[in-house]
Structures are given as structure tokens and as C-alpha cells.
Amino acid sequence: MAPKNRILAMKKATVMGLGYVGLPLSLVLWSRGFEVYGLDVRERYTKDLCEGRVKMAESFNGEPITSVLKRAVASGRYHPTTDPDLALGYDDQQIILTVGIPLVDGKTYTKDLEAALDTLGNRLRKGALVIARSTVIVGYTRSFIKPRLEERSGLCATEDFDLAFSSERMAENVAFEELIGMVTPVAGLTPRATRRAADLLREMGVKEVLEASSPEAVETAKVFENIARDVNIALANEYANFCAAYGLDTKEVFSIVRTHKRVGFLHHPGPGVGGHCLPQAMFYLKPTADSVGIGLPVISTARKANDDQPVHVASLAKLWLDAHGKKNGKVALIGLAMKDYSTDARLSPAVDLARSLLDKGLGVVCWDPVADLGSISGLPTCVPTIEEATKGADVVIIAARQEPLPEKSPAGLDLLSGMSKPGLLLDCRFAFDRAEVMKNGIDYIAL
Numbered sequence: 514m515a516p517k518n519r520i521l522a523m524k525k526a527t528v529m530g531l532g533y534v535g536l537p538l539s540l541v542l543w544s545r546g547f548e549v550y551g552l553d554v555r556e557r558y559t560k561d562l563c564e565g566r567v568k569m570a571e572s573f574n575g576e577p578i579t580s581v582l583k584r585a586v587a588s589g590r591y592h593p594t595t596d597p598d599l600a601l602g603y604d605d606q607q608i609i610l611t612v613g614i615p616l617v618d619g620k621t622y623t624k625d626l627e628a629a630l631d632t633l634g635n636r637l638r639k640g641a642l643v644i645a646r647s648t649v650i651v652g653y654t655r656s657f658i659k660p661r662l663e664e665r666s667g668l669c670a671t672e673d674f675d676l677a678f679s680s681e682r683m684a685e686n687v688a689f690e691e692l693i694g695m696v697t698p699v700a701g702l703t704p705r706a707t708r709r710a711a712d713l714l715r716e717m718g719v720k721e722v723l724e725a726s727s728p729e730a731v732e733t734a735k736v737f738e739n740i741a742r743d744v745n746i747a748l749a750n751e752y753a754n755f756c757a758a759y760g761l762d763t764k765e766v767f768s769i770v771r772t773h774k775r776v777g778f779l780h781h782p783g784p785g786v787g788g789h790c791l792p793q794a795m796f797y798l799k800p801t802a803d804s805v806g807i808g809l810p811v812i813s814t815a816r817k818a819n820d821d822q823p824v825h826v827a828s829l830a831k832l833w834l835d836a837h838g839k840k841n842g843k844v845a846l847i848g849l850a851m852k853d854y855s856t857d858a859r860l861s862p863a864v865d866l867a868r869s870l871l872d873k874g875l876g877v878v879c880w881d882p883v884a885d886l887g888s889i890s891g892l893p894t895c896v897p898t899i900e901e902a903t904k905g906a907d908v909v910i911i912a913a914r915q916e917p918l919p920e921k922s923p924a925g926l927d928l929l930s931g932m933s934k935p936g937l938l939l940d941c942r943f944a945f946d947r948a949e950v951m952k953n954g955i956d957y958i959a960l
């Protein structure tokens with residue numbers, strides 16, 4: 514009888530933080546038969562989750578996340594809550610932590626993670642398994658998470674409970690697919706912690722779990738992965754800026770470069786780099802790099818270049834307007850999300866671009882029907898349709914695709930039929946066909 518009870522108890526899990534990572538992750542656990550507690554601190558948001566409401570563009574095997582969420586809540590074994598005693602009040606605790614370290618005013622802000630660790634530490638039971646899944650400053654599982662949990666709980670991380678780090682590699686919009694389908698690295702403070710964490714990930718349905726030798730190796734690899742993308746995008750942006758200034762079709766040049774079998778992997782350029790991952794990555798490496806005397810000149814330059822890119826794009830718009838005697842011209846900014854078809858506008862370069870256009874004294878109208886603009890202030894007027902935004906616009910900037918802009922084929926020019934002529938299309942997403950646009954008397958720059 515005892516082993517059976519233990520198996521039942523082992524099917525419980527708590528996900529701390531129900532954001533872009535934690536919500537899909539908790540629903541994956543639920544779909545695998547776990548009783549899941551999702552602990553968050555946002556009252557209104559958690560209440561909405563209990564009623565099946567969330568603004569995320571995710572789907573699980575074709576089913577929209579809101580529908581999965583409703584089914585999960587109705588099943589009686591999925592509990593979004595702000596009550597830590599409910600979420601953590603069971604034996605054989607299995608906890609996955611997804612509360613992150615955001616960047617606030619260019620500095621890493623650890624207060625959310627500290628609060629989450631205190632909440633957990635005060636309720637941690639002997640035998641618990643804790644997996645940190647948030648991206649952290651390199652070394653933090655051992656140097657920050659472990660001591661804080663030990664101090665609050667009075668337990669020892671290598672004896673009384675198990676602590677591991679597992680990097681989260683999913684991308685928004687394909688979260689469900691990637692939570693299961695991506696190779697998932699994991700390493701605990703002890704071999705037992707590694708094994709237990711890997712077992713939980715496999716039970717969650719992860720197809721390939723990579724057991725590494727230390728949390729530091731996994732933390733470093735995660736940060737390197739994000740930095741690699743940040744640096745690659747900085748390079749792509751610099752190439753695009755060159756092509757634009759030299760009068761070349763960036764899209765064509767990129768498509769030629771990509772046929773070289775050893776240089777093929779070149780990211781898409783754009784209005785900058787946003788979201789909750791790539792812009793932070795360097796700041797998760799720097800404190801540890803400083804402590805071992807390693808400078809980051811290449812990475813720092815790339816980061817700054819990506820930060821400057823929205824201002825560069827705004828300058829191109831202003832230059833064109835000035836050169837065409839349209840100092841009071843209208844600019845339409847299409848897409849405010851941090852990437853195509855996303856609801857996430859956190860640290861979005863399009864938001865920086867909008868502010869930069871306003872700073873230059875330009876008249877700007879925005880369109881993005883799905884981006885969650887929440888508490889983002891200082892934005893231009895947003896209108897409900899792309900046609901309304903582009904009507905009478907002298908410059909149209911495509912910063913992020915949203916429906917009805919198609920993903921693969923070039924968008925139809927009917928969407929821009931109300932644009933002024935001459936006009937300029939600054940296409941940061943390669944969303945339109947250059948020849949087609951220019952045939953219609955509109956200047957075209959792809960970035």
C-alpha cells in the first residue's frame with residue numbers, strides 16, 4: 514500500500530510563476546496527469562486564469578491555450594492560485610521555479626526571485642525536489658538560490674532536499690511544442706538531484722533530457738545560447754544597415770549569403786532585439802565574467818548596437834521625410850510586439866522605435882491588434898486596422914508581423930493602398946516584395 518500512495522503523491526507538482534514560461538509548462542504537467550498548483554503573485558491575472566482567460570498566442574497540438582486552460586481548471590486537478598500554503602502544502606514536493614530576474618533600468622532586478630525563494634523556503638519540506646527553470650546569473654543556483662532556500666527552510670540542499678537547474682529554451686508562440694520537443698539540459702547539485710530532476714522532466718514528456726555535470730555548465734550554456742542570438746542579430750542588423758545605405762536589396766543579399774554552406778546561419782535583421790530573454794543575456798554573464806577577470810568586448814558592442822537600432826530606424830524615416838520636404842509627414846508603425854505574431858511587448862524594440870519617432874517630432878500612428886501593452890506608457894495613438902494606420906502615411910514601418918500580414922509569402926499591397934506617394938516602406942520583417950512595392954511608386958528599404 515505504501516508504494517502506491519507514494520506514486521500518487523509524486524504526481525503532484527507546483528510551478529512558481531505562471532507567465533509566458535510557467536503557464537504552458539504547468540499545463541504540460543497537467544496534460545501528463547499531474548495535479549498541478551500554479552503559484553503567482555498577480556491576483557487579477559490568477560483569477561482570470563481560473564476563469565480560462567489569458568492573452569497568449571499559444572496552442573497545444575492545435576488547441577488554443579485558453580481552451581486547454583479551461584479544460585484543465587474544469588478537471589479539478591489544475592489550481593492557479595496566489596495562496597502559497599495551498600500551492601506548497603503537500604509532501605514529496607516537486608517545484609519548478611519560473612520567476613525570473615528582469616532587467617530594470619539596465620540592471621538585473623532580483624527582488625522577485627528573492628521573494629519567490631522566501632515563499633518557497635518557508636514552506637519547503639524534507640524530500641522536496643526544486644528545479645530552477647528561470648534564466649539566472651551564471652552561478653546563481655549554487656551561490657544564490659541554495660543558500661536562500663537553506664536559510665529560510667533550515668534544511669540542507671544536498672541532504673534534505675534536492676536542487677537542480679534546467680535551462681528553459683522555449684520560444685513564445687511555440688511554447689508547448691518546444692517544452693517537450695527541445696533537448697532539455699539539467700544538472701543538480703548532486704547526482705541524486707540530477708537524476709530526480711531528469712526523471713520529472715521525462716515524466717512531463719520531454720523527449721530528450723541532457724544530464725550535465727553541474728548547474729554552472731547548464732546556466733552558462735543557456736546564457737551563451739541567448740548571447741549567440743543577440744550577437745548574430747547585431748551582425749545581421751549591421752549588414753542590413755549597410756545594404757540600405759548602399760542601395761541594395763537586403764533580402765536578396767541575405768538570401769545569397771545563406772546559400773554558403775559554412776555561413777548559412779544568419780539571423781533576420783530588424784528594428785532591434787526585444788523580449789524577456791536576449792536583451793538580458795549579457796547581464797547574466799557579466800557579473801561572473803567580471804569575477805574571473807574576463808572582459809566581454811564583442812558581446813557588449815553587439816548589445817549596444819542592438820539597443821541603438823530602433824533609433825537608427827527612426828532616423829532613416831526622418832531623413833527620408835526631410836529629403837522629400839515632408840517635415841510634418843505621417844509615420845505608420847506596424848506591429849508593437851517584440852517579435853512576429855506575439856502578444857508580448859516587453860522590452861520591445863518597436864516600442865523604443867515608437868518613442869524615438871515621437872522624440873524626433875514626427876506624427877505617428879500605431880497598429881497592433883494583439884500586443885499586450887499593459888502598463889507601457891508614452892505610445893502614439895493606436896488604431897484598429899492596418900488600413901487605417903497606413904492611410905495617408907508618408908512612411909510605413911513594419912516592425913513586427915501580426916495577422917493579416919502573412920508569415921511566408923509577401924503581403925499584398927492592398928494593405929498599403931492608402932499610403933501617400935511618394936512614400937517609403939521601411940520593412941524590418943521582409944514582409945513585402947521589394948519589386949512590387951517599388952513598381953507602385955513607393956521607396957523600399959529592407960532592414
Ligand SMILES: NC(=O)c1ccc[n+]([C@@H]2O[C@H](COP(=O)([O-])OP(=O)(O)OC[C@H]3O[C@@H](n4cnc5c(N)ncnc54)[C@H](O)[C@@H]3O)[C@@H](O)[C@H]2O)c1
Binds near residue numbers: 531612646683
Ligand atoms: N518568455 C520566454 O520566451 C522565455 C524563454 C526562455 C526562458 N525564459 C526565462 O524564464 C523565466 C520566466 O520568463 P517569463 O517570460 O515566463 O516571465 P513572466 O514575467 O512572463 O512570468 C513570471 C511570472 O512570475 C510571477 N511572479 C513574480 N514574483 C513571484 C513570486 N514571488 N512568486 C510567484 N510568482 C511570481 C509573475 O507575476 C509572472 O507571472 C525568466 O527567467 C526568463 O528569462 C523565458
